Amino acid sequence: MVEPVDKRKRRVRHGMVKERARILVVGGGYVGMYTALRLQRRLKPELGRGEVEITVVTPDPYMTYQPFLPEAAAGSISPRHVVVPLRRVLSRCRVIIGEATAIDHAKRTATLTTLATAEEGTGTEQLSYDELVLAPGSIARTLPIPGLAEHAIGFKTVEEAIGLRNHVIEQMDIASSTRDPAIRDAALTFVFVGGGYAGVEALGELEDMARYAARYYHNVRPEDMKWILVEASDRILPEVGEDMGRYTVTELRRRNIDVRLHTRLESCADRVAVLSDGARFPTRTVVWTAGVKPHPVLAATDLPLNARGRLKGTPELTIEGTTHAWAAGDAAAVPDVTAAEPGTDCAPNAQHALRQAKVLGDNIAHTLRGEPLETYAHKYAGSVASLGFHKGVAQVYGRKLKGYPAWFMHRVYHLSRVPTFNRKARVLAEWTLSGLFKREIVSLGSLEHPRAEFELAAGGKHHLNPGDDTKGSS
Numbered sequence: 001m002v003e004p005v006d007k008r009k010r011r012v013r014h015g016m017v018k019e020r021a022r023i024l025v026v027g028g029g030y031v032g033m034y035t036a037l038r039l040q041r042r043l044k045p046e047l048g049r050g051e052v053e054i055t056v057v058t059p060d061p062y063m064t065y066q067p068f069l070p071e072a073a074a075g076s077i078s079p080r081h082v083v084v085p086l087r088r089v090l091s092r093c094r095v096i097i098g099e100a101t102a103i104d105h106a107k108r109t110a111t112l113t114t115l116a117t118a119e120e121g122t123g124t125e126q127l128s129y130d131e132l133v134l135a136p137g138s139i140a141r142t143l144p145i146p147g148l149a150e151h152a153i154g155f156k157t158v159e160e161a162i163g164l165r166n167h168v169i170e171q172m173d174i175a176s177s178t179r180d181p182a183i184r185d186a187a188l189t190f191v192f193v194g195g196g197y198a199g200v201e202a203l204g205e206l207e208d209m210a211r212y213a214a215r216y217y218h219n220v221r222p223e224d225m226k227w228i229l230v231e232a233s234d235r236i237l238p239e240v241g242e243d244m245g246r247y248t249v250t251e252l253r254r255r256n257i258d259v260r261l262h263t264r265l266e267s268c269a270d271r272v273a274v275l276s277d278g279a280r281f282p283t284r285t286v287v288w289t290a291g292v293k294p295h296p297v298l299a300a301t302d303l304p305l306n307a308r309g310r311l312k313g314t315p316e317l318t319i320e321g322t323t324h325a326w327a328a329g330d331a332a333a334v335p336d337v338t339a340a341e342p343g344t345d346c347a348p349n350a351q352h353a354l355r356q357a358k359v360l361g362d363n364i365a366h367t368l369r370g371e372p373l374e375t376y377a378h379k380y381a382g383s384v385a386s387l388g389f390h391k392g393v394a395q396v397y398g399r400k401l402k403g404y405p406a407w408f409m410h411r412v413y414h415l416s417r418v419p420t421f422n423r424k425a426r427v428l429a430e431w432t433l434s435g436l437f438k439r440e441i442v443s444l445g446s447l448e449h450p451r452a453e454f455e456l457a458a459g460g461k462h463h464l465n466p467g468d469d470t471k472g473s474s
């Protein structure tokens, strides 16, 4: 347990310890990792010594480079290379694997559940801090749609991306081996809900991968598969502008992808996707990427939230009306000082999160040194999106690109952005190798059942056929 603030302050007053600011970073994503990295470079903390002590609390020991998830799902990048190991990158920080469940900023205390508290059965522990960086990001914005919680999958984590890849290939295997046309049809129908980055890129990459994989199946052809994109508004990919969004619809339809605008998913109970336009698709795959909402932990704090549940941020990346509390990224509504219309907030995307983290780190250092704060100002530069191998769409600084040039730009941009030289080199090596050799189309779904083989050997049932008692067979 960490020493309470009052006790520590008493010891500082009596000269027993040197005052050392304790910075708590909640979240190890874009904002959390880059802020800690910036602070680590500027303030040179040393574990147990130095001017500051930085603690990062996050559920996973890695930061996920989310823009690469669609390529990880398609098999162009291996899952290990889309994540950045926090302990290696933040070697001067203390990394705690756990979650903040509540924050009492008035008392400068966070309540945590960690791997240790779970293992020891002690429930929670309290952690005191002097400066708080709150960056838990966002979670999927779901709706009370029948069957959604039971059957759909999101696309925000590396586990979901790899799970979905394995699932799609497994559906092709089922379709190839079943004699039941209804099972085959449902297995080869893939429904994606939400036409933002995540949905369009995931669908574009997975359809491309499945089209390629089909050449290795004697009885599954690309035209046997149904890929459906359901979007409630009148456009997709708003990030690349209206023209490029329209181009993306045309391009996806040219690939035989059924893009349905002004349409909502109404139910996916009993493995049938029912749409608001009356269409019904028996399917075993519903991918939900219809937007994000701020992380629920924000509601368990005494910090101010706006109507949408995001932290009220300032252009200096402090939290409005507070001292020593900072926020950025998807969790915070940071005013966009470059916007023509006053009152506009920065969009929740990586472009802002990364740049905000750098200013945030610098501003904490300025505060500790009694220097004036910087203002965050970044004019949105545009976006790049991949729609499959050699296919893409982009709008950058007003320049519109499509097809191969956009795809190439997407790769160059993200290669330059993925954290650490080590990751850049590994991703580049993988792209080069996949250009020389054929794509990997194997499903490693059985990784999710690592004990299955041993259980069978030890006299259990086969996980593919639990009713089959194989103990008696020779």
Ligand SMILES: Cc1cc2nc3c(=O)[nH]c(=O)nc-3n(C[C@H](O)[C@H](O)[C@H](O)COP(=O)(O)OP(=O)(O)OC[C@H]3O[C@@H](n4cnc5c(N)ncnc54)[C@H](O)[C@@H]3O)c2cc1C
Binding pocket: 026, 027, 028, 029, 030, 031, 032, 057, 058, 059, 060, 063, 064, 066, 067, 068, 069, 070, 098, 099, 100, 101, 135, 136, 137, 138, 155, 156, 157, 197, 198, 295, 297, 328, 329, 330, 331, 348, 349, 350, 351, 352, 353, 384
């Ligand atoms: C598939 C996909 C593709 C994308 N592509 C692009 C793109 O091409 N360009 C672009 O600009 N943006 C893109 N984005 C959006 C971008 O990734 C996010 O805007 C960005 O990650 C936000 O950064 P963040 O630090 O706020 O949140 P995150 O990066 O999500 O980090 C939040 C972190 O907080 C942790 N956390 C959550 N709860 C707690 C808790 N209670 N206690 C402690 N830690 C907690 C999480 O585990 C996570 O590590 C994409 C997103 C997705 C899902």
